[in-house]
Each structure stands twice: as structure tokens, then as C-alpha cells.
Amino acid sequence: MKQSRRRIREGRYFYLFISPWLVGFIALALFPVLASFYYSFTEYDIIHAPQWIGLGNYRELFRDEQFWNSIRVTVKYTVVSVPLTLVLSLLLAILINQKWPLRGFFRTAVYFPSMISGVSMSLLWFWVFNPQAGLFNYVLSWFGIEPIHWLLDAKYAIWALVIMSFWGVGTGMLIFLAGLQGVPSHLLEAAKLDGAGPLRSFRNVTLPMISPVFLFQLIVGMIDSFQVFTQAYTITQGGPSYSTWFYVYNIYVNAFKNFRYGYASALAWLLLVAVMVVTFAIMKASNRYVYYEGGPSR
Amino acid sequence: MSELTTSAAACKPRRRGPKLSSVLGVAALLIVTVIMLSPLWFMVATALKTTKEMLRFPPTVIPEQFAWGNFKELFVNSEIKFGRQYMNSVIVAVFSVFGTVLSSSLVAFGFSRYRAKGSQVLFMLVLSTMMLPYPAIMIPQFLLFTKLGLHDSLLPLILPNFVGSAYMIFLLRQFFSTLPAELYDAGRIDGSGEFRLYWSLTLPLAGPVLATVAIFTFIWSWNDLLAPVLYLDSQENFTLPIGMAAMMSSKFRLAPWNLLMAASILASIPIILMFVVAQRRFVEGIVLTGMK
Amino acid sequence: MRGKGKWATVPLGAAVLTAMTATGCSGGGGGSGGEKVTITHYTIDSPDRTFVEKLIPDFEKAHPNIKVKVTKAPYEQFDSKLQSAIAAKNAPDVTSHWGYGGFMEYYNKGMLMDLTPYLEEGGFKASDYNIPDSVMDIYKVDGKTYGIPLNSYVTVMLYNKDLFDKAKLEYPPTDYEDKSWTFDKMVDYAKKMTVDSTNLAEAQYGVDFGWGERDQRPQYFGANVYSEDTWTNGGKPTEINLSKPETIDAYKKIYGLIWDQKVSPTAAFSKSVSGQFGDPFLSGKIGMSVVGSWSLASAKDFSFNVGVAAVPQGPNEKVRSVLYVDPLFVLKDSKHPKEALEWIKYLITTEVQEKSIELSGGNPPVNQKAAEKYYSNFEGIDPEQIKQVYEGAFKYGFESYNHLISNYSQINELFINELAPVENGDKKAEEVLPVIEEKLKKLLQRVNE
Known part of the structure; x- marks a missing residue:
């Protein structure tokens, strides 16, 4: 009797405390997800009421060149930028983790650029990539390389953005650094006693230990990179020749420039599905490769 | 104790030996540092150049005369409204931090201290919304706020923070x-x-x-561009990111690179300050959230 | 991009309408002591538009029952903000097509109010406001008036007198009847002023030929991208002529200025000096610039002496200038169309139009009487010259496509992106035009069905 009254009381407090989230979840997550699902079957310009068109949007989408192009652009960017940034940041973390002089300085110096983010970073790199007065071509000119038009050239624009993304390796570096420092030194010692060289002990001890960190960064990095918007909005407007027409930029243009909220909702829904599938796939695949301390058997 | 001594002993001979690797390593890091910092240098130098000098090729490494006036220009030029937009960004960020810290901790407290019917399921729901990409839900959210008449105000940027953020709830619950x-x-x-x-x-x-939650909510809100683009109409209501993007595209016929760089520097200062003041929390936050 | 960016597309019109109370709008005008109504005037957030705020006090004094409120948005977001305001049942009463979309887009979406009954009721006569009938007709569909012209911009040639002097060239004429001023002569002049160099500080170009939007540009060379019925059927082209030889030749000529003659700045140069949307002419490194006359408004800020000239005679005898007549619309949801119309009428009176010239920094009035004052608004430029250029431009003018074609923003986006490789010199015009034609057909089929 007493027990159940207490349970009721607890339940009341529970719901009281989580009520802000509950309200938010319903109004700002659940409702939008369902609503955009509904809109995705309509034609909707927000001035007139939504018109049910069944699978019309989805059918159109598969014939829409811009849709496929935006996927190509986004995937190209993601598969190059995310893994390379990860590897670069791991390498830097390993170097900085050595007991060499100036560690603190290097750590700060490599991280510092990551604080210039968002629009500031986009503007800075638009300027760095300026074909005629920018830093990048100036440096290339020392090696006798002719000026490249970077963000103004459809062949280079996406790679310019990839290069720009490397500038943010500092974040990943810090995370790996923390991971590396978390590798128990007794394990490394043991490896050393067993006669393992630095490379082998890295492969057999360090790498498995930081693999969850790697996985975490991979997922976060991919999800982030599926949602690139700032660069496209601020500096390239998706061009030249749609070469930086990122997926989210495509959603933005369709909804807020072309007023096709129904069509854009279909795009948004596919993004949601893609994010879920990719996350799930990485988690699944990782079960085989990622080492979790204390629980690989489970 | 004995373990410590052994390891120290084991280290010594090694450190003597392959000095070359450390020299090479430090050299590599120095090169990386130069590469990483040179755009920053370019940014600062450009911010201090006159309009004439900024377009010179090859670029001057150190401005011939320091045009400090560029920074002043941002605040004085009535067409830019930089000061106003800076304030807006501060307002949005501060309220977002307040809202997130308050609501996320309340909710996290609820999840960590009480068992109730459905509490497990609800927590799974919290976790699942961590992955929910904003672009996937922005259209209905936009319609909702628009129909509430909150268009062109800072409220659609602030209010969602008062219902907690999934990630922060998770972080805090783990701690509680x-x-x-x-x-x-x-x-x-x-x-x-x-x-x-x-x-x-x-x-x-x-x-x-x-503190970690606060720092990262601040950074996230400070850099957000997509939501302000959807909601804000008038220049007086812009936050910095959208204001700066607009500054490049329209207010001037010639891209004011020097002003844009000056603006970028000023826009980055709060983040740099937080890094300097609360480095430990800051780094911890990055490690926990993976946030950029 | 270039200058057209911001202003070109749409002129300003911002009229606000107020309205009467929804119920008792018994036609009592002026100060009948009725309830006070507020009308909203929605405009671009830039000084040459927002100046209307300064006109409000006098208007409100004369119309005590009407209050005018101004709302604004930046150019890039003008259309989407308008759309959301309408969705939020918070639509402005008076506005114009100041964003990417144009009149036809608004009309086809059913956003505009038919003003005819209100105009008839009030006995409106265009001649009272010195608006030429031909200009009034631009915003009529099937004899019904949907917009009232406010400003009329034309395409002009601006030239940098300093560069002309340095190259010892004669200034180009302002008289459109001077047929010796031809496209070829312009190219000759341009060659003499061009310094082709990768060094930004040294590079200098003879001419920047920003005539109309990309799809309209062939018109100057006598080729039309869209079929004739477009101008009568509500802006929905039934045929696209991008792969016809004359259109291809036109584009070859246009981009030949950059890549064959090398007298025009590359996209790289323009964007390097002026960002994504700016006008490189302002850098002082362009000899001649063919642009919309809104660029004149900033003439006082130029760091060099500027002159104005006629657009040279091209292959098309009839069309040498793109006109951008900005109207004011009353939106369909307006509850106060009569008051809105009062405000619009106020804005086109000679007195207010004259006043607006100065307040706006030089918006060309549609009211021809006020126009006299506009011509003398530019220091250092002879009023007679501006007048001549304007009159010639009207005579040889054609309304801008963006005002006439439905769903123009999407079409324009397509041209910008598809022509980018040509502008960057990676592809030839003849390679991309058939591709654009295909894509454009698909786009039109989708949006116009």
C-alpha cells in the first residue's frame, strides 16, 4: 500500500520534472516529424492549403537531376572530408601526445583555428581562396603553380571546401588526445616488455582502446557533414554550376526560395532516414571492430 | 611505486637514443602550426589593411599602415548595424544558455532520480532525438512559429532551448x-x-x-546560421552570422574584405575568451560532445 | 549577380495601403472621422527603399484615418519573407516585386488585387500623375490593372572618365540616334583601355556588358530566348530557342568579350574585387559598364569621374535598353484596399516623386514631370545628357524579363549555374546551350502545368 503510494508520488515528480522536455518533444520533434511526413505527400506553397498528391513528390524526386546532384555533392564531400579529417586529427594527436617539447603550444595552435567557425570561417576561407588576391594562390605561386579559381570553378569548388574542412582538425585532435591519454599506461608498458615496437603497440593496444572514440567521431562527423549549409549559403550559393549544391541547401532552396514546402518535406524525410540508416550501419559494423573495455564478449 | 621506477628506468635509455624522431616530429608539428596559423594571420592582417592595400598582389604580410578605423567603421556605419547584430547574438546566446541549462538539468534530474511507468521508453526517446537533424524538421517548425506570429523576432531562436536539448539532458543525466x-x-x-x-x-x-553545457550551448547558438536565415527578416533583428553573410553580398558594391575580416575577428572573440578562461571545461566539452 | 543583383530585379514600389475597416468601408475617403486603419508597406531593407518612412508623416497628416507601417527584408529573402507573411495571415497591404520573382509570378499565384474597380471609383487618370499610358499598360492583364508604376529604371552605359582620358578616347555619345556609336566601336574602345593581367592591382578592363539578365541578353543581338506568346499568355513560354543559331551566336558574342576579345572582366576578377554580388565598375578598373540605372544612385560615392552614355547600337535595331518599371501592388488579402490606394496615389504625385528622388539617393520617378528633377540630381553629370539617355532608352526599351515571366527566380537560378562554366572559360556557349534548353523545358513543364 505504502509502496504504491510512493510509486505514484514518484511518478508525479518524474513527469513534473521532465514536462519541459515532453512539451518540447511533442511540439518541436514529434509533431514536425509527422507533419513533414504528411507534407511530403502534398503540394504546399504555404499560401494555399496543402494539396494531396500521393507519391507525386517522391516520384518527381527520383527524376530530379538536382536531387541526385545534391546527393553526389554531399557524399563526395563526406567521404573525402570526414575520414581524412579523422586520420589527420589522429596523427596530430599522436604527435602531440609524445613527450616532446612545446606540447601545450602545439595543442593550442592546432586547436585555435577551430574557434573561428561558422560564417566567420566561411568568409575567411572565401578570402583565402580568392583567385587573385588570396593567400592560397599566393603560396602556390611560390611553387610555380598558376592561379586556380577555387570556389569560382566548378571543378575545384568542392575540393576547396574539403581543404577548408581540414582546418577544423583541432576539434578531432583534442578528442583523440583525450582518448590517447586514457589508454592505461600499464598496458603499453606490458606491450613494451613483450618486445612490441611502437608501431605494434599502437596497433595492438592504442588503436583498439581508442576505437570507440574513432567511431563516435565518425558518426558525428558524417551526420554533421550531411547537413552542410553555412558554406553553401554564405559563399557559393550552391554554385558554380551546382557543384556545391549540398543536400540541405537543396532543401532550403526548394522550401524557402521556390516555395515548394511539400517537395522539400520529402527531401527532409529522406535525410532523416539517411541519417538513421548510416548511424545504424556504422554501429552495426562497429560491433566487429570496436573494442569496448570490459565488454567485448557481450 | 616500483612500477613507476621501472617505467622511468625503461624510458631513459630510449629517450637518449632516437632523438632524431623527436626532432623530426617537432619539425613536422612546427610546419603544421605554420599552415594552421597562416590563414589566421591573413585574417588579422587583412582586417588592418586599407581597401586599396587589401587587393594588392602579392598580399603584403604586414599592413603598411594599420587601419584600425576598420573596426570602428563596423560600428559607425549605419548601413551595417554590426553593433546591433552583435547584441542580438549575445541576447540569443545568453537566453539559450539560460534556457538549456535550466530545462535540461530539470529534465535530467527527473530521469536520474525517479522511476515511473514509461520512464525507460521516454529516455530512449530522448536518445533517439539526439540524432534528429534540424533540417529534417525545420519546415513544420518554421510554419508553427510563423503561424504563431513570431516571425522576425528572436523568440523562435530562443524558445526551443527552454524545452531542453537531448544531448545536454543525456550528459547531465549521466552525471546526476x-x-x-x-x-x-x-x-x-x-x-x-x-x-x-x-x-x-x-x-x-x-x-x-x-559549465560544459553552458559553453557548448553558447557556441552552438552563436554560430547557428540556418534558423536565423529562416526566421529573421530585418537587419535590426539579424544575428551576427546572417548579418555578416548579408554584409558580403549586398550592403557594399565592393566586397569589403577588410571589414569582413574585422567582423570575423570580433565575432570569434567570445569563443576564444571562453577557451582562455575555462580551458578545462572547454576541452572536456569538446571531448564529450564532439562539437565543432 | 553584378549590379543587377540587388536592385535591378525590382523596383521599388512600396506602397502601402491602408484600409478601411473591413466592415464599414463605405467609400468615405479622407478624413471622414471613421475608424483609424493601419496599412503595411513592405519593402527591401536598403536606404533607397526605406526612405518612404520619411514620407509617412505628411501623408498621415493629410489622411488622419490612415496609419502607415513599413516592414522590411533583405533583398535575398524578400520573396520568402513575403510568402511567410501571407501564410501567417499577416500579409502587407502594399509592396512590389522587389525580390527575385516578378509581377507575373505574383499574378499567377493569385497574390495581387485587381485595382480596376477602385481606380474607376476614384476616377484615377494616369495622366494626372504624368505616367505614360504605355507604362501603365505593363501591369495590366486582360485590361485589368494590378499594379501602379512607381519608378522606372532603364539600362545605361556608365563610363569612367578618368580611364577614357588616360587612353585619350573621346567620350561616348548620349544620343540614341547617333548611329555611329555601335557595339563594335564599343569593343574597339574597350580594347584600348584593357590591361589583361593576373595582378589585381594592374588589371583593367574595357567594358562590363551587364545588359539585362542572362536569358534576356541575346535580345540585344536580335535573338529571343522565349517564344513571342510569352508576353501575352501570362509569362509562360511555349518554346525555347536556345539552340537556334542566332541565339548561340549571341551568346558567343557576349562571352567572346571575356574570352576572345579579352576586354571584359572574368567572373574571377569581378568576384575578387566585389564579392558575390557587387559591381566591379566601382573598383575604377572598368572603362565602361552597361548596367541598370540604379547604379547611378551611388555615383556620388565613386572614387573617379563618371559619365553616362547611350547603350551602343547593336544588331537589334529596336531594343537597346532593358526597362525596369517598378510598380506598387495591393495584395489580395488586404483589408484596406482603398486606403492602400490612397497611399500609392500619394507616392506618385509630382511633389512626392520629386521629394523621393533626393531622399532615395536618386530613384527615377515614373511621373514624367518629376523626372525633370531627377535628371539634374547627379553632380558632375549634365542633366541634359541623362535626359537624353533616358528618353532614348524608353524609345528603344523592352521590359525586363524578370517582371514578365512566371517563376522567374527558378529560371534565373538555372541560367546562372549552367552558364557558370562558360563564364569561367571552361566550356563553350554552344556546348551548354542545348543542355540548358532541355533543363529549362523540363522546369517550365513542371512549374507551368
Whole structure:
């Protein structure tokens, strides 16, 4: 009797405390997800009421060149930028983790650029990539390389953005650094006693230990990179020749420039599905490769 | 103790030997540092150049005369409204931090201290929304706020923070769960109500985690571009990111690279300041959230 | 991009309408002591538009029952903000097509109110406001008036007198009847002023030929991208002529200025000096610039002496200038169309139009009487010259496509992106035009069905 009254009381407090989230979840997550699902079957310009068109949007989408192009652009960017940034940041973390002089300085110096983010970073790199007065071509000119038009050239624009993304390796570096420092030194010692060289002990001890960190960064990095918007909005407007027409930029243009909220909702829904599938796939695949301390058997 | 000595002993001969690797390593890091910092240098130098000098090729490494006036121009030029937009960004960020810290900690407290029917399922729901990409839900959210007449105001940027952020709720719940139950039993015996247990017992203990939450909410809100683009109409209501993007595209016929770089520097200062002042929390936050 | 960016597309019109109370709008005008109504005037957030705020006090004094409120948005977001305001049932009463979309887009979406009954009721006569009938007709569909012209911009040639002097060239004429001023002569002049160099500080170009939007540009060379019925059927082209030889030749000529003659700045140069949307002419490194006359408004800020000239005679005898007549619309949801119309009428009176010239920094009035004052608004430029250029431009003018074609923003986006490789010199015009034609057909089929 007493027990159940207490349970009721607890339940009341529970719901009281989580009520802000509950309200938010319903109004700002659940409702939008369902609503955009509904809109995705309509034609909707927000001035007139939504018109049910069944699978019309989805059918159109598969014939829409811009849709496929935006996927190509986004995937190209993601598969190059995310893994390379990860590897670069791991390498830097390993170097900085050595007991060499100036560690603190290097750590700060490599991280510092990551604080210039968002629009500031986009503007800075638009300027760095300026074909005629920018830093990048100036440096290339020392090696006798002719000026490249970077963000103004459809062949280079996406790679310019990839290069720009490397500038943010500092974040990943810090995370790996923390991971590396978390590798128990007794394990490394043991490896050393067993006669393992630095490379082998890295492969057999360090790498498995930081693999969850790697996985975490991979997922976060991919999800982030599926949602690139700032660069496209601020500096390239998706061009030249749609070469930086990122997926989210495509959603933005369709909804807020072309007023096709129904069509854009279909795009948004596919993004949601893609994010879920990719996350799930990485988690699944990782079960085989990622080492979790204390629980690989489970 | 003995382990420590052994390892120290083992290290010594090694350190003597392959000095070359450390020299090479440091050299490599120095090169990386130069590469990483040179755009920053370019940014600062450009911000201090006159309009004439900024377009010169090859670029001058050190401005011939320091045009400090560029920074002033940002605030004086009535067409830019930089000061106003800076304030807007501060307002949005501060309220977002306040809202997120308050609501996320409330919710996290609820999840960590009480069992109730459905609490497990609800927590799974919290976790699942962590992955929910904003672009996937922005259209209905936009329509909702627009129909509420909140268009062209800062409220659609601030309000969502008052219902908690999934990631922060998760972070805080993990922390709250580590607090011993005895602590609360003692509090209850003293006659504290549940809300007091949250407010005067839990929150003070959670200072460092809350600081982490605050820092990252701030950064996230400070850099957000997509939501302001959807909601804000008039220049007076712009936040910095959208204001700066607009500054490049329209207010001037010639791209004011020097002003844009000056603006970028000023826009980055709050983040750099937080890094300097609260480096430990800052780094911890990055490690926990993976946030850029 | 270039200058057209911001202003070109749409002129300003911002009229606000107020309205009467929804119920008792018994036609009592002026100060009948009725309830006070507020009308909203929605405009671009830039000084040459927002100046209307300064006109409000006098208007409100004369119309005590009407209050005018101004709302604004930046150019890039003008259309989407308008759309959301309408969705939020918070639509402005008076506005114009100041964003990417144009009149036809608004009309086809059913956003505009038919003003005819209100105009008839009030006995409106265009001649009272010195608006030429031909200009009034631009915003009529099937004899019904949907917009009232406010400003009329034309395409002009601006030239940098300093560069002309340095190259010892004669200034180009302002008289459109001077047929010796031809496209080829312009190219000759341009060659003499061009310094082709990768060094930004040294590079200098003879001419920047920003005539109309990309799809309209062939018109100057006598080729039309869209079929004739477009101008009569509500802006929905039934045929696209991008792969016809004359259109291809036109584009070859246009981009030949950059890549064959090398007298025009590359996209790289323009964007390097002026960002994504700016006008490189302002850098002082362009000899001649063919642009919309809104660029004149900033003439006082130029760091060099500027002159104005006729657009040279091209292959098309009839069309040498793109006109951008900005109207004011009353939106369909307006509850106060009569008051809105009062405000619009106020804005086109000679007195207010004259006043607006100065307040706006030089918006060309549609009211021909006020136009006299406009011509003398530019220091250092002879009023007679501006007048001549304007009159010639009207005579040889054609309304801008963006005002006439439905769903123009999407079409324009397509041209910008598809022509980018040509502008960057990676592809030839003849390679991309058939591709654009295909894509454009698909786009039109989708949006116009």
C-alpha cells in the first residue's frame, strides 16, 4: 500500500520534472516529424492549403537531376572530408601526445583555428581562396603553380571546401588526445616488455582502446557533414554550376526560395532516414571492430 | 611505486637514443602550426589593411599602415548595424544558455532520480532525438512559429532551448546518476522538498558539468546560421552570422574584405575568451560532445 | 549577380495601403472621422527603399484615418519573407516585386488585387500623375490593372572618365540616334583601355556588358530566348530557342568579350574585387559598364569621374535598353484596399516623386514631370545628357524579363549555374546551350502545368 503510494508520488515528480522536455518533444520533434511526413505527400506553397498528391513528390524526386546532384555533392564531400579529417586529427594527436617539447603550444595552435567557425570561417576561407588576391594562390605561386579559381570553378569548388574542412582538425585532435591519454599506461608498458615496437603497440593496444572514440567521431562527423549549409549559403550559393549544391541547401532552396514546402518535406524525410540508416550501419559494423573495455564478449 | 621506477628506468635509455624522431616530429608539428596559423594571420592582417592595400598582389604580410578605423567603421556605419547584430547574438546566446541549462538539468534530474511507468521508453526517446537533424524538421517548425506570429523576432531562436536539448539532458543525466542516493535520503530527512533537492543540492554539485553545457550551448547558438536565415527578416533583428553573410553580398558594391575580416575577428572573440578562461571545461566539452 | 543583383530585379514600389475597416468601408475617403486603419508597406531593407518612412508623416497628416507601417527584408529573402507573411495571415497591404520573382509570378499565384474597380471609383487618370499610358499598360492583364508604376529604371552605359582620358578616347555619345556609336566601336574602345593581367592591382578592363539578365541578353543581338506568346499568355513560354543559331551566336558574342576579345572582366576578377554580388565598375578598373540605372544612385560615392552614355547600337535595331518599371501592388488579402490606394496615389504625385528622388539617393520617378528633377540630381553629370539617355532608352526599351515571366527566380537560378562554366572559360556557349534548353523545358513543364 505504502509502496504504491510512493510509486505514484514518484511518478508525479518524474513527469513534473521532465514536462519541459515532453512539451518540447511533442511540439518541436514529434509533431514536425509527422507533419513533414504528411507534407511530403502534398503540394504546399504555404499560401494555399496543402494539396494531396500521393507519391507525386517522391516520384518527381527520383527524376530530379538536382536531387541526385545534391546527393553526389554531399557524399563526395563526406567521404573525402570526414575520414581524412579523422586520420589527420589522429596523427596530430599522436604527435602531440609524445613527450616532446612545446606540447601545450602545439595543442593550442592546432586547436585555435577551430574557434573561428561558422560564417566567420566561411568568409575567411572565401578570402583565402580568392583567385587573385588570396593567400592560397599566393603560396602556390611560390611553387610555380598558376592561379586556380577555387570556389569560382566548378571543378575545384568542392575540393576547396574539403581543404577548408581540414582546418577544423583541432576539434578531432583534442578528442583523440583525450582518448590517447586514457589508454592505461600499464598496458603499453606490458606491450613494451613483450618486445612490441611502437608501431605494434599502437596497433595492438592504442588503436583498439581508442576505437570507440574513432567511431563516435565518425558518426558525428558524417551526420554533421550531411547537413552542410553555412558554406553553401554564405559563399557559393550552391554554385558554380551546382557543384556545391549540398543536400540541405537543396532543401532550403526548394522550401524557402521556390516555395515548394511539400517537395522539400520529402527531401527532409529522406535525410532523416539517411541519417538513421548510416548511424545504424556504422554501429552495426562497429560491433566487429570496436573494442569496448570490459565488454567485448557481450 | 616500483612500477613507476621501472617505467622511468625503461624510458631513459630510449629517450637518449632516437632523438632524431623527436626532432623530426617537432619539425613536422612546427610546419603544421605554420599552415594552421597562416590563414589566421591573413585574417588579422587583412582586417588592418586599407581597401586599396587589401587587393594588392602579392598580399603584403604586414599592413603598411594599420587601419584600425576598420573596426570602428563596423560600428559607425549605419548601413551595417554590426553593433546591433552583435547584441542580438549575445541576447540569443545568453537566453539559450539560460534556457538549456535550466530545462535540461530539470529534465535530467527527473530521469536520474525517479522511476515511473514509461520512464525507460521516454529516455530512449530522448536518445533517439539526439540524432534528429534540424533540417529534417525545420519546415513544420518554421510554419508553427510563423503561424504563431513570431516571425522576425528572436523568440523562435530562443524558445526551443527552454524545452531542453537531448544531448545536454543525456550528459547531465549521466552525471546526476553518479551522485550517491544517500545524499538525497539525507536531504529528504532534513525535510527538503523535491524541488529543493534539485535546486540546492544537485545543481551546486553539478557546477563543472553545467559549465560544459553552458559553453557548448553558447557556441552552438552563436554560430547557428540556418534558423536565423529562416526566421529573421530585418537587419535590426539579424544575428551576427546572417548579418555578416548579408554584409558580403549586398550592403557594399565592393566586397569589403577588410571589414569582413574585422567582423570575423570580433565575432570569434567570445569563443576564444571562453577557451582562455575555462580551458578545462572547454576541452572536456569538446571531448564529450564532439562539437565543432 | 553584378549590379543587377540587388536592385535591378525590382523596383521599388512600396506602397502601402491602408484600409478601411473591413466592415464599414463605405467609400468615405479622407478624413471622414471613421475608424483609424493601419496599412503595411513592405519593402527591401536598403536606404533607397526605406526612405518612404520619411514620407509617412505628411501623408498621415493629410489622411488622419490612415496609419502607415513599413516592414522590411533583405533583398535575398524578400520573396520568402513575403510568402511567410501571407501564410501567417499577416500579409502587407502594399509592396512590389522587389525580390527575385516578378509581377507575373505574383499574378499567377493569385497574390495581387485587381485595382480596376477602385481606380474607376476614384476616377484615377494616369495622366494626372504624368505616367505614360504605355507604362501603365505593363501591369495590366486582360485590361485589368494590378499594379501602379512607381519608378522606372532603364539600362545605361556608365563610363569612367578618368580611364577614357588616360587612353585619350573621346567620350561616348548620349544620343540614341547617333548611329555611329555601335557595339563594335564599343569593343574597339574597350580594347584600348584593357590591361589583361593576373595582378589585381594592374588589371583593367574595357567594358562590363551587364545588359539585362542572362536569358534576356541575346535580345540585344536580335535573338529571343522565349517564344513571342510569352508576353501575352501570362509569362509562360511555349518554346525555347536556345539552340537556334542566332541565339548561340549571341551568346558567343557576349562571352567572346571575356574570352576572345579579352576586354571584359572574368567572373574571377569581378568576384575578387566585389564579392558575390557587387559591381566591379566601382573598383575604377572598368572603362565602361552597361548596367541598370540604379547604379547611378551611388555615383556620388565613386572614387573617379563618371559619365553616362547611350547603350551602343547593336544588331537589334529596336531594343537597346532593358526597362525596369517598378510598380506598387495591393495584395489580395488586404483589408484596406482603398486606403492602400490612397497611399500609392500619394507616392506618385509630382511633389512626392520629386521629394523621393533626393531622399532615395536618386530613384527615377515614373511621373514624367518629376523626372525633370531627377535628371539634374547627379553632380558632375549634365542633366541634359541623362535626359537624353533616358528618353532614348524608353524609345528603344523592352521590359525586363524578370517582371514578365512566371517563376522567374527558378529560371534565373538555372541560367546562372549552367552558364557558370562558360563564364569561367571552361566550356563553350554552344556546348551548354542545348543542355540548358532541355533543363529549362523540363522546369517550365513542371512549374507551368
